[in-house]
Amino acid sequence: MALDEGLDDALNIAGYWTLGVTKGFLVAIVPIAVVGLAFGMGLKVVKAGVRIGRVE
Amino acid sequence: MSVIAILPLPGLLYAVVKKDDDGNIVERYFEGTLDEAKEYAASAAVTLGLALEELGADILEGLKSVGSNLGNATLQVVEYAGPALVDGIENTYDYIRGKLQGREPDIIAAITVGALAVLAGVYLFNAAKRGTMTYAE
Numbered sequence: 001m002a003l004d005e006g007l008d009d010a011l012n013i014a015g016y017w018t019l020g021v022t023k024g025f026l027v028a029i030v031p032i033a034v035v036g037l038a039f040g041m042g043l044k045v046v047k048a049g050v051r052i053g054r055v056e
Numbered sequence: 057m058s059v060i061a062i063l064p065l066p067g068l069l070y071a072v073v074k075k076d077d078d079g080n081i082v083e084r085y086f087e088g089t090l091d092e093a094k095e096y097a098a099s100a101a102v103t104l105g106l107a108l109e110e111l112g113a114d115i116l117e118g119l120k121s122v123g124s125n126l127g128n129a130t131l132q133v134v135e136y137a138g139p140a141l142v143d144g145i146e147n148t149y150d151y152i153r154g155k156l157q158g159r160e161p162d163i164i165a166a167i168t169v170g171a172l173a174v175l176a177g178v179y180l181f182n183a184a185k186r187g188t189m190t191y192a193e
Contacts, residue, residue: 015161016160016161016164017164019161019164019165020160020161020162020163020164020165020167020168021164021165021168023161023162023164023165023168024164024165024166024167024168024169024171024172025168025172027165027169028168028169028172028173029172032172032173032176035176035180036176036180039180039183039184039189040189043183043184043187043188043189047187
């Protein structure tokens with residue numbers, strides 16, 4: 001039946017997107033977190049340096 | 057270039073001759089009285105004119121034929137260009153679809169990774185511009 005085929009297609013596409021987005025998120029989250037942490041740490045270091053070097 | 061000329065001969069006779077560039081007689085066509093020679097030369101000129109006219113008509117016909125063939129070829133190219141383009145696009149689509157079939161989640165994962173990377177990059181760039189990781193209240 002055409003309707004069943006359409007439903008199968010829709011379920012397949014939904015599965016593709018669910019799996020794809022989950023997989024992409026899992027693949028990307030670790031590097032993004034590491035880069036974010038490094039960036040935040042760099043920002044803190046720079047701020048500390050600025051505070052230490054500031055002349056009142 | 058050769059020239060056709062009427063040449064006087066001894067005894068009130070005249071000849072129709074062909075001369076080359078140096079004036080030498082190359083060929084002798086006709087001998088007779090002056091009137092006959094004139095008549096012969098005139099008829100020869102008419103014959104030459106007719107031959108030239110025929111040659112011109114042939115050339116014109118040939119050019120017309122070339123133009124017509126070229127026009128038909130151009131029309132055929134225009135006629136078949138559209139279907140060929142559609143077929144090409146369809147074949148390309150089928151090829152790409154065949155290559156990617158069965159790996160849909162991987163493709164979507166790659167798209168997601170790219171989007172997240174771009175978003176993270178933009179966020180970090182703006183954070184560097186602001187000087188803080190959080191938005192100021």
